[in-house]
Amino acid sequence: MKVFNTTGKCIPSMHYMVDISRQVEAAAKLVRRGNFFCINRGRQYGKTTTLALLKKKLEGEGYAVFSLSFEGLGDSAFKSDETLMFASLLLMNDSVEWDEVQNLSDSSKEVLRLSVSSEDKTMDSLSFNRTVSKMSKTDKIVLLIDEVDAAGNHIEFIHFLGLLRNMYLKRDERPTFQSVILAGVYDVKNLKLKLRPEEQHQYNSPWNIAVTFDANMSLPADGIAGMLAEYKADHHISFDEHFVGQMIYDYTSGYPFLVSRICQIMDESGLTWDREGVLAAVNHLLKEHNTLFDDMEKKVSQFPTLAETLKAIIFGGKRVSFNYYDRDLNIAIMFNFVKEYQGATLIYCRIFETWLYNLFISNAKDTSIYQQGEYDKPRFVHDGYLDMRLLLERFCVHFNEIYRPGHDDEFVENNGRQIFLTYLRSVINGIGNYYCEAQTRDLTRTDVIIDYLGQQYVVELKIWRGEAYNERGELQLSEYLDYYHLQTGYMLSFCFNRNKQPGLHEVVIGDKKLYEVVVLLRENTERPVARMRTTPCCPASSRATRFSSLIWCQLRGRVVPSRSIIIALIM
Numbered sequence: 420m421k422v423f424n425t426t427g428k429c430i431p432s433m434h435y436m437v438d439i440s441r442q443v444e445a446a447a448k449l450v451r452r453g454n455f456f457c458i459n460r461g462r463q464y465g466k467t468t469t470l471a472l473l474k475k476k477l478e479g480e481g482y483a484v485f486s487l488s489f490e491g492l493g494d495s496a497f498k499s500d501e502t503l504m505f506a507s508l509l510l511m512n513d514s515v516e517w518d519e520v521q522n523l524s525d526s527s528k529e530v531l532r533l534s535v536s537s538e539d540k541t542m543d544s545l546s547f548n549r550t551v552s553k554m555s556k557t558d559k560i561v562l563l564i565d566e567v568d569a570a571g572n573h574i575e576f577i578h579f580l581g582l583l584r585n586m587y588l589k590r591d592e593r594p595t596f597q598s599v600i601l602a603g604v605y606d607v608k609n610l611k612l613k614l615r616p617e618e619q620h621q622y623n624s625p626w627n628i629a630v631t632f633d634a635n636m637s638l639p640a641d642g643i644a645g646m647l648a649e650y651k652a653d654h655h656i657s658f659d660e661h662f663v664g665q666m667i668y669d670y671t672s673g674y675p676f677l678v679s680r681i682c683q684i685m686d687e688s689g690l691t692w693d694r695e696g697v698l699a700a701v702n703h704l705l706k707e708h709n710t711l712f713d714d715m716e717k718k719v720s721q722f723p724t725l726a727e728t729l730k731a732i733i734f735g736g737k738r739v740s741f742n743y744y745d746r747d748l749n750i751a752i753m754f755n756f757v758k759e760y761q762g763a764t765l766i767y768c769r770i771f772e773t774w775l776y777n778l779f780i781s782n783a784k785d786t787s788i789y790q791q792g793e794y795d796k797p798r799f800v801h802d803g804y805l806d807m808r809l810l811l812e813r814f815c816v817h818f819n820e821i822y823r824p825g826h827d828d829e830f831v832e833n834n835g836r837q838i839f840l841t842y843l844r845s846v847i848n849g850i851g852n853y854y855c856e857a858q859t860r861d862l863t864r865t866d867v868i869i870d871y872l873g874q875q876y877v878v879e880l881k882i883w884r885g886e887a888y889n890e891r892g893e894l895q896l897s898e899y900l901d902y903y904h905l906q907t908g909y910m911l912s913f914c915f916n917r918n919k920q921p922g923l924h925e926v927v928i929g930d931k932k933l934y935e936v937v938v939l940l941r942e943n944t945e946r947p948v949a950r951m952r953t954t955p956c957c958p959a960s961s962r963a964t965r966f967s968s969l970i971w972c973q974l975r976g977r978v979v980p981s982r983s984i985i986i987a988l989i990m
Contacts, residue, residue: 423683428467437642443472445634450598454630458602461755462714463676466602483523485511486563489570497573501541509535527554555594567603580625637673640665658692666697672768695873734837739764769854783841791817792845811936835913883914897928910935
């Protein structure tokens with residue numbers, strides 16, 4: 420029986436797979452046109468699997484396909500340009516000897532065999548070119564080079580690409596490869612990032628002849644559902660594969676490794692194939708060490724500007740315009756940390772966002788706000804539910820104890836999200852996770868979705884910008900509650916207005932109840948005042964009913980009876 424696979428390439432006869440024939444056909448179309456191109460995606464994004472299926476498809480069309488990888492060759496192969504060219508043909512000949520290449524004529528096999536008979540294990544560019552031309556005169560040869568990142572550490576590989584470029588430019592005069600495909604994380608134009616600074620001056624666009632391969636390689640929700648339908652039939656179980664497939668997609672944005680890993684966890688752990696099972700698998704995934712997360716952590720450490728860009732997005736609520744030519748942003752895009760959404764740059768998927776929260780906040784465990792959260796944690800969970808009202812009130816108390824009004828204003832405005840999320844993280848750590856909703860991320864509002872014990876909580880982050888603005892935000896939140904089929908919401912306002920009363924305020928909009936906790940960022944000697952406002956759900960209606968009563972932030976609130984809660988953090 421098939422299994423879910425997360426290591427190496429996926430094999431259709433052995434592994435449950437999403438149908439990627441569309442992506443394979445897109446690549447095959449470029450090969451038929453005689454194009455040279457790159458397939459650049461993040462780690463474990465299905466590049467090797469795509470190349471394997473592409474090879475099989477092209478072989479069925481009469482192409483002789485050589486699939487090479489320079490990974491593991493050792494430094495000796497990169498001793499010089501001459502040794503690398505020889506090693507390349509040696510790898511090609513090795514593929515022939517192991518019957519890995521179809522549709523190759525006997526004459527081409529002989530040409531290749533003779534080319535690697537040299538005892539000194541070197542070859543000049545002219546000899547390499549002649550060998551390829553002789554073979555290409557009789558056969559349609561395609562060269563696939565996987566894991567180019569491993570070779571990208573060597574300037575000799577850059578020179579090798581330059582040779583292939585020259586061969587391409589002269590293809591009307593002398594036969595050459597039908598197509599050359601490079602697969603890796605680094606785009607060729609960014610391979611210089613892997614070289615030592617003194618070597619970068621030698622870089623000169625060796626691959627500017629390549630066309631763009633822009634096929635979407637993420638796995639669609641309906642494709643995931645199709646894979647799950649096969650799994651369901653094999654195991655004779657019943658569940659809604661479309662619902663589960665969509666939910667997996669919502670958390671992964673179709674990142675192949677994440678999709679397979681969630682399914683693998685659910686299968687091997689005996690989780691139910693429903694909402695609770697997916698959430699449990701996501702929580703398990705985020706707590707484990709795997710090769711993808713290890714590589715991501717390495718990249719964040721390797722590129723300090725990348726870390727700053729990611730922090731600006733997830734903590735600062737910064738809406739970064741999508742600009743492919745921005746160097747720092749380009750690095751984030753290349754490593755699949757971010758993606759474009761309606762002209763803005765967003766974290767690639769919910770799982771990545773939560774993982775980044777955990778990574779950056781892990782350095783804040785010694786802060787006072789984190790320690791306060793750990794201390795308060797037992798007070799916030801009652802019968803499996805988070806007492807969000809009490810959590811927000813206690814945060815208000817600790818915030819005013821730690822951060823001095825009128826002195827830390829700039830810091831709080833720039834880092835307020837991180838302060839609250841650090842406190843929240845200490846409370847839900849190991850049990851729950853959170854991420855930002857892409858549709859609402861901007862400079863004025865950010866909705867944070869919390870998953871805790873099988874329930875969801877939505878958190879909106881804003882800075883107080885006046886009563887009228889706040890009322891519009893409340894209406895937006897009410898509408899967002901409908902989207903999540905929730906009735907109760909919570910708000911946390913960081914306010915710089917001296918006239919604004921700190922503490923807890925209750926707001927009723929139609930059939931929705933909102934609780935707002937105000938954190939005042941200016942000196943205010945007045946006691947916090949609570950108020951209740953009742954507002955019809957119609958946006959055009961007036962807010963006629965308003966009254967106030969005295970309340971202290973230190974008061975413990977009642978557990979909200981709703982099974983699901985939305986928090987709106989006005990920031």
